[in-house]
Amino acid sequence: MAHKGVLIIIGGHEDIRGKRQILQQFVDALGGEGAPVAVLAVATEHPQKAEALYREAFAPWRLELHFFSLAQRSLAWDPGTLARLKACQGFYFTGGDQLRITSLLGGTPAHQVILQRFREGAVVAGTSAGASAMSAVMIVGGKERAAPALEAIRLSPGLGFIPEAVVDQHFAQRGRMGRLLSAVAQNPALLGIGIDENTALVIRGDEGDVVGEGTVVVVDGRTLEMSNVSELGPEEPLTLWGATLHVLSAGYGFHLADRRPKEKKL
């Protein structure tokens, strides 16, 4: 890949009061304390709450925190905002509604600045809705705890930090295997990545490593022998044969370009 950045995709409900293991990963990736960090509370209609939460969450480290809500698209053109974003070394997208993130930020100069900073080596993290928005194709909603079906899912273009993948979060906790399979079946060129709560996939170049207490589920649809996704009405459940499933816990990883799991880091 042509970027030097680190991408940290978090399955939501990351521990922000206890061990803060995933936040520590973010700070470590920044190269330690002191770095200017943009906390992007774009996904939520209550950015003040998110600000209070993440001010407390990041309190153990000496970071230079900048909060952005970008509640109107016009703000993503503001020269002062762009200058502040350009100066940041870390970007942390909070939770809420992923469609708020893409509809407010997508295609704006602010979006371009963050992509550019990522290519230059910045650390970009997203949790929950922020995690969904990281991929080129994003799940915006759909049925949980349901069989895979077209109605079980709605897709939308994401912010594009990770291409050829679709990410789902709160994965085991909300029973989202059906909707991830629905996404992958529509185009198995997409790698399906499901991330549990308080768990993250930390991507450097082509390699992702799992941190946190749960698992990252990877669905590789290239092995699919058959799926009937193109023949179905929206409410009919899917049939698919031969998807490949990997479950990865902390320390294990995945080589994204090769689509191969990696041995545990020692």
Added chain:
Amino acid sequence: MAHKGVLIIIGGHEDIRGKRQILQQFVDALGGEGAPVAVLAVATEHPQKAEALYREAFAPWRLELHFFSLAQRSLAWDPGTLARLKACQGFYFTGGDQLRITSLLGGTPAHQVILQRFREGAVVAGTSAGASAMSAVMIVGGKERAAPALEAIRLSPGLGFIPEAVVDQHFAQRGRMGRLLSAVAQNPALLGIGIDENTALVIRGDEGDVVGEGTVVVVDGRTLEMSNVSELGPEEPLTLWGATLHVLSAGYGFHLADRRPKEKKL
């Protein structure tokens, strides 16, 4: 297989008031109306409720219904009970707690009679807890909507109508992929079968066909390249590489001995 019976494994919440599609399969497998059927409300502490429910459920057909609660093991030796069971052509295990079924019925003459009737061609159905009890290895409990982990699951011997498989029910609806993967990882000789609500796998000989509104998920662990299940503490999440996943909707099926999905029946 050496048996002539039909096994109908139902993922719970089968429609018993509307179209009754799965009950119709049961009646069809019996060869039509008039057959003596044992309804085994063994899993529940409220067998009268189950009796009222299934009396109404089967009301559209003229079946000779016999209700059994077998609330004490001694009843499974009763000559009158055994004679009534021997005369039945269908056996329908209701929901509740699968450990009640196996602890009350396991190893008794009544269990032997039903296995013998199954070998001779009887139709055996189980829904919810009754579905879990059908396999040789049964999931008795464990965490739902959780990452796969040893603590996420407890296994126990089932009634043995289907060997080398482990069945989970209410599958998508209760987010049970994690616990099915935990079961399969422990010994991939077991085929993992997860059945959604109002959905059934109808097994004749080595072939299973899906009926109903959801899907049957099949996890074939033979392709597993690696799992760390033997190295883990009970609360640590699993890593496993390369499970094969099939999702089957109504009309599709699975060849159990070959572990291959089947084309849709026309």
